[in-house]
Amino acid sequence: MLFRQLKNEKGLTLVELLATISLFTIIIALSTALIFQLFQNEETSSERINLVQETNVLVNQLKNDYLKESDTLSQYTRFNLCLSQPNDIQISKFVINENESLQIVNGCIKEVIAQETLPITITTTNRSGYEITVKTTWKSIKNPPPIVLTDEPEEEVPSEFNEVDKIVSCIYDGNTKFTVRQIGSWQCPKISINNGSTLFSNNNLSIHDVEFMIDNNLYADKAFRLDNSTEINVGKNAFIEQNLSLYWNTSINVQRNFTSLAETLLHNNSNINIGGDAKFNNLKLYSTSAVVVNGDASFNGPVRIENQANIIIKGNATFYMPVDFNSSSGKICTEGNAIFHSTVSSPNNIIIKNGTGSCDL
Numbered sequence: 001m002l003f004r005q006l007k008n009e010k011g012l013t014l015v016e017l018l019a020t021i022s023l024f025t026i027i028i029a030l031s032t033a034l035i036f037q038l039f040q041n042e043e044t045s046s047e048r049i050n051l052v053q054e055t056n057v058l059v060n061q062l063k064n065d066y067l068k069e070s071d072t073l074s075q076y077t078r079f080n081l082c083l084s085q086p087n088d089i090q091i092s093k094f095v096i097n098e099n100e101s102l103q104i105v106n107g108c109i110k111e112v113i114a115q116e117t118l119p120i121t122i123t124t125t126n127r128s129g130y131e132i133t134v135k136t137t138w139k140s141i142k143n144p145p146p147i148v149l150t151d152e153p154e155e156e157v158p159s160e161f162n163e164v165d166k167i168v169s170c171i172y173d174g175n176t177k178f179t180v181r182q183i184g185s186w187q188c189p190k191i192s193i194n195n196g197s198t199l200f201s202n203n204n205l206s207i208h209d210v211e212f213m214i215d216n217n218l219y220a221d222k223a224f225r226l227d228n229s230t231e232i233n234v235g236k237n238a239f240i241e242q243n244l245s246l247y248w249n250t251s252i253n254v255q256r257n258f259t260s261l262a263e264t265l266l267h268n269n270s271n272i273n274i275g276g277d278a279k280f281n282n283l284k285l286y287s288t289s290a291v292v293v294n295g296d297a298s299f300n301g302p303v304r305i306e307n308q309a310n311i312i313i314k315g316n317a318t319f320y321m322p323v324d325f326n327s328s329s330g331k332i333c334t335e336g337n338a339i340f341h342s343t344v345s346s347p348n349n350i351i352i353k354n355g356t357g358s359c360d361l
Contacts (some may be wrong), residue, residue, distance in 0.1 A: 051132050054089050055124045062109075062122075063138055070114035074337045076350035082108040092131065093123035097347065113347055116340070153239040153259070157219055161199050167191075175216075177201055185209040200224045203242075207232075218254070223262070226250035226270070237276075246270035246289070257295070266291070266309070277315070285309035285330065293317075296336070305330035305349075312359045313338075325349045333359035 066081055073079065094102045094109050097119055103110040116139065123133045161177035170188035174196040181204045183191070190211040197217040205224040212232040223243040226232070230250045238252065240260040246252070250270045257276040264280055266272065266289035278293040282301035285291065289309045296315040303323045305311070309330040316336035323332065325346040332338075333351040335358055344350060353359065 047126060047128055047130055048132070051089060051124065051126045051130050054126070055122070055132050055134055058083075058089065058091070058124065059122060059134055059136060063136075066112065066118075066138055073114045074334075074352040074354040075114055075116060075340055076338070076344070076347050076352055077114045077354065078111045079114065080108045080110055081112040089124045089126050091122060092125045093121070093133075095121040115347065153217070153219065153237065155217055155237065157199075157239075158197060172196070175199070178205065181205060183207045183210055197236075220244070226252070240264070246272070258293075283311075285311070299323075303332075305332070314359075319344075323350075335359055 061083065062081060069079055069081070091104055091109070094104060096102060096113060102112065118138045119135075120138060121133060121135045123131055125131050158175045161175045162172065163177045163179055164172065165179045167180060167183060167187040170190060171192045171194065173194050176193050176196060177199040179202050181202055183205070185208060188210065190213065192213040193215060195215055197219065198212070198214045200220040201222050202224070203222040205222065207224070207226050207230045209228040210230050214233065215235045217236045218232065218234045218238040220240045220242060225245040225247070227247050227250065229248065232252045234252070234254045237256045238254045238258045241262065243263045243265070244260060245265045247267045247270060249268065251273065253273045255275045258272070258274040258278045260280050263282040263284065264272070266285045268287045268289070270289045272291045274293045274295070277295035278297045280297070280299050280301065283291070283299060284304045286306045286309060288307065290312065292312045294314045297313045297317045299317070299319045299321065302321040303311070303319060304326065305324070306326050306328045307330065309328070311332045313334040313336070317334045317338045319338070319340045320342065322342045323340065323344045327346070329349075331349050331351060333353070335353045335355070337354050338350070338352050351359065
């Protein structure tokens with residue numbers, strides 16, 4: 001009876017046993033791979049977390065070094081920013097102002113620019129090749145007080161002028177007011193105003209190929225234009241209330257201060273040379289024109305520079321509105337300090353000597 005029961009007892013066949021062993025082998029292999037992957041992911045996550053933490057420390061370190069250095073410099077001064085402490089990560093890319101990538105040599109970032117607000121993008125890499133990119137903005141610059149120039153003439157405008165409504169002479173004595181529409185070299189190649197000031201007071205006045213010599217001040221209460229090598233020499237100050245346009249190798253030379261309350265436009269190798277301080281509203285320079293100020297300068301309106309035009313300021317300068325270079329190679333150079341209260345389209349076109357040298361453009 002017992003023998004018969006044993007004979008009828010069912011067990012695992014060889015095929016079933018092999019299938020079971022194979023299944024267990026697959027399960028063990030998958031489990032091992034999963035466990036390995038989990039450990040690897042944990043190690044990767046740990047490395048990335050460490051990279052983020054080390055990058056934050058690095059960015060703060062660079063920021064502190066940047067602020068310490070830039071606070072002693074004028075805006076748009078270039079300097080090298082070097083790491084003061086060793087780090088386990090490397091800076092693989094450093095971008096300022098959204099699109100200017102800086103060179104990194106031996107842990108030093110070359111030609112960083114001192115700006116009141118500097119947008120930066122930093123990409124760091126660890127030894128395993130993992131990367132992280134951080135965007136931030138650094139703010140700095142201890143600005144000197146702004147330059148304030150008056151909207152009033154340096155000297156009181158004379159109450160009486162001798163009016164000239166037709167050019168009949170080349171020499172005038174005392175205060176002279178020109179109400180003519182045109183003055184040209186065919187009338188007088190050189191006009192002198194002796195012992196007096198000049199007032200241009202015709203809205204359509206244009207001056208062609210004439211040398212003006214003015215002993216005292218130049219005033220203009222109407223817009224006027226210079227053409228064809230006209231040169232105006234002013235012994236004291238110039239006070240321009242309306243639009244002023246210079247074309248074709250023309251120039252204005254002012255011994256003392258210059259104030260323009262409207263648009264000043266220079267074209268075609270024209271120049272304004274100022275011996276003292278200057279104030280401009282809405283200044284535009286084209287071609288190879290130039291403005292040179294031997295004192296301080298205040299720019300209360302927008303400034304636009306195209307082609308190879310330049311602005312040179314021997315003293316300090318303040319720019320209250322945007323400065324637009326329009327992709328030109330022109331320059332603004334100050335031998336003193338400079339303050340920019342608005343945007344500058346091409347910071348690389350700004351040169352600030354801050355007492356370290358002269359502007360040789």
